[in-house]
Amino acid sequence: MFCLKTYILLIFKILLVQYSFAQKEKNCSCDFTKNACDLLCCCDQDCSQADLNAFNCLSDESEITENTILNSCIPKNLLFSSNIPYVIKLSASLFCVEYQEINLPSRSNQYYLDQTKLADKINQISFNNNFKSDFLDITKDYFDITDFIWTINSENNLAYLTSPKQNDRVPLHFMINKNSEYLINANDSWDTIIMNEISSLQNLKVISNPKALENCTIDPFNTCENLVNMNINCYLDDTIQNNCEDLIKNNINKLIIKSYEILIEYFNPEGIKNATVNFKLTDKSILSNGFFRQSFHLDFKKNSTSGSILSGNPGYIMGKPVIAAFNSSTNGSIFEIPSDSEKRFTIFSPLIKCSSDFGSRIQIKFGQNLASDCILEVENLEDLEKTCTNLKLKIEEIFLGNGFRPNYVASFGNMIEYNENDEWIKIENVPVVETNLQPCKNVPYGLSIEIAYAKVGNAIKPENKIVQVAYRWLTNELNLKCFEKKCTDKIKISTWVTFVDQSLNSKIEQAQIYKAKRVLDENFFAPFFNNSFKISYLNLKLYLIVLIVYKFLF
């Protein structure tokens, strides 16, 4: 009986003492912008309390991402069997469980709750002093990630924004970016419906925060000052058009929407500050079989955000731009990094005619293999050697661009912030053109950019590090079709970007993971009384109370 009492007391003590097995990581892997708050990044030191409230950050949570895969591991010899629905990974000495924590239950509830009401896309609401809505919670002080993006039109119709695909309409949420691609049949009526929607967005205003309508007394509410105008921009083949509405009305059967982009600027807790919709249109006649891919993007950006964007923190994240720099000095201390991430490391676009224009180049993104080719028309010159020399220079311009030409690549995604000279990787074989000897020999027609990377660090949460970058040039002797000293020809030039994973199999050592073992050497009572635990007067009082209660009870 004495043992039982002691045991109960011990359990009570365990409940009283706050301890943590897991050490919080010092690195905030979702912090991509220097001196600016990143969207939905709860561990970002730059975020204000208003931002964290709007992100619905939980107190013990370091970051919220939609698809965060977590790992839990224990030594394999401790476990006999498991009957779990999770993904199990077994290594030499560890039993690991891969799982996903759903941190946003309220958002998913909201989503399914309103699914039934999606048919009533626009709900007529009579605005008066007793304004109430089942959907828009006007009692809230600020919008958070559980809320829709509410709009109001000139006829006082309240609606929330949804994704554009007709048979896959889902509500869009405040501060949650969305990127989708849809396969559209241009001959189907679906796309025409979206085209009609463009004109309906013309007079739309976005409700900046739940209280925005509270002090509006003017009827219609659309004229209320607290609302944000929805700016509509139309681009026809990358050229901005003056009158979007007229363009669509007049060409409703001739144009298609290639890309539909909503950009929303916010500042918490005031809410939405600016909203812009960009439609990129193109002629339907270019489609060969009537099908095309339509992309949809919803991007939230903090109002007045200025800060260099990182490509990972610290390791690269798949799909983020590869950071490249130019270093002209021999000692390797001065690195020139363009502030515009789109100009850092690029290849030419797949066009019918080759172009060295920097604006049309494609960004190299981490982990994404690319291939591109184009046709280069040889200029008609009488001197063949001069033709070849000029051609080589032109090809070099096409391959490497006529602007920024990097010769170094950052090994980690956060190198802009933590610039360490040792961590820059020199690109091998950057110089290409030798114009002096036999210019028509060794004309480059292909460039393969090989980027080797490896997973480093913690085996459970590895970081991607670029370890080697090399240009491999494909050359050939140029044989032009010449007729009476005039040469005309076309050359097909190609480029590829290949990412190669060179990670070695991780060697997991038990001592690296089980830090409790190390603590136990110093402190017998760990983890119940570890180094971070300090006996305070409050704790002592609690123990005394527990002891007195215990004496009375038993």
Next chain:
Amino acid sequence: MAADLSVRSSLPLQILLYLNQWYYIFWLIVESLSFVFKGQTLPFASGVLAGEIILFIFLFLLDMFRIHFATKGNLTERIIGIIVSIVLTLPCIGGSLYLLLWQHYVLRIELIINAIQLVFIALEVILEIIAIIVFARSNA
């Protein structure tokens, strides 16, 4: 007619029940520490860990009742106490088997302690049946 004063209570059963009582305190400590370890290091679907802990506490109380009735029944030479103990044995076996085979994560230490517990239960059931036969004969 002289009264029959001979003791019919089973000594092996009593020793086993006494040892089982102490073993059960040890089982409680080890099993609860296992739950603390599993709860801290491994993921559980919502409600599963709580359900397993409730089952574990319920199993402890049930087993204590089982041992209590068996002890009283054996010492007082009453069949009813032992029968109640045998009836309580069935859910106790089920609970132990769950912890041994079907819980979310079965640690090696749990395998050992629950297997020992099942051996205790099996031996006790055999001795309890023998005790019932002895008591029934003497009453006849």
